[in-house]
Amino acid sequence: MNRNHADDTDDTSEDRILQRVLSDSAYDRVRTERFSHFKQPVPKKLGVQCALIGALALTLPLYGLFPSGTAAYLPTVAPSTASPIVLLMGLFALATQLGTASLLVGVALYRVRHEPLTEDQAVSLFTTETFATYLGFGTGGLATVVLLSLFALGLGGESTLGAYVAAMDGTNPFRTSGLGVTVETFATVALAGALAVYVARGYVTTRLASLY
Numbered sequence: 190m191n192r193n194h195a196d197d198t199d200d201t202s203e204d205r206i207l208q209r210v211l212s213d214s215a216y217d218r219v220r221t222e223r224f225s226h227f228k229q230p231v232p233k234k235l236g237v238q239c240a241l242i243g244a245l246a247l248t249l250p251l252y253g254l255f256p257s258g259t260a261a262y263l264p265t266v267a268p269s270t271a272s273p274i275v276l277l278m279g280l281f282a283l284a285t286q287l288g289t290a291s292l293l294v295g296v297a298l299y300r301v302r303h304e305p306l307t308e309d310q311a312v313s314l315f316t317t318e319t320f321a322t323y324l325g326f327g328t329g330g331l332a333t334v335v336l337l338s339l340f341a342l343g344l345g346g347e348s349t350l351g352a353y354v355a356a357m358d359g360t361n362p363f364r365t366s367g368l369g370v371t372v373e374t375f376a377t378v379a380l381a382g383a384l385a386v387y388v389a390r391g392y393v394t395t396r397l398a399s400l401y
Contacts, residue, residue: 214400215311216300223315227322231297232397235390238290238325241333243383245283248276249376251340258347262354264365268372275339275362276375282332283379289325290386292317297393304400 220228227234252268265271296318303310339362342353354361 214304215306215308216304216314219308219311219315223312225315225319225322227319227326230397231293231318232390232394234293234322234325235290235386235393238286238293238329239383239386239390241325241330242283242286242290242379242386244333244337245279245286245379246376246383247337248279248340248372248379251337251344252372255343256346259343259350261347262350262361263343263363268376271363271372272366272368272370273363273372274366275336276366276368276370276372278332278339279336279375279379280368280370282329282336283375283382285329285332286325287382287386289321289329290389292321293325294389294393296321297397301396301400 229237249268252271255263255266257266260266263271264273296314300306300314306314342350343363350363
């Protein structure tokens, strides 16, 4: 029974691919014929980016949980006033995620407004979507992971953070940045950004549904 179910699933997947190849939509044909590691629909990609942006907001509770012994390595123990240099990476990750999410939303809305697309338009949209996906998931995702990993070091206490600083020849990722962007402000903006992408995802999903 499980084998039959697996066979049915494979047949369904093949049918969907065939339908896209034979589809009147140039965009669906291009997506099927061209290579990409990420073939998920735009709404699913926006869902992943929403999660990545929301993860950036974890910097606030992580910073608040730092043991008191880490105070020697921090500009201040209060996340409402602390502005560590490591937030530069966080701002880069946030800008990358929001920028690429905007590109994905633009791709979806352009498709809705201009269907049926020409072959050249479909290729351009696919190229833009692929670029935004790789940049968002790859560069932005990596920056997010590194940022949260550095914040997680603080949870290990003075010894862990001290060992890291020593291994990096005295480079302390939590020294004062002078940016004026606090951990609390950064986390709030990240949370607001995640909410904005979530709302945009719902809107895009509704608009794309009108094509089928």
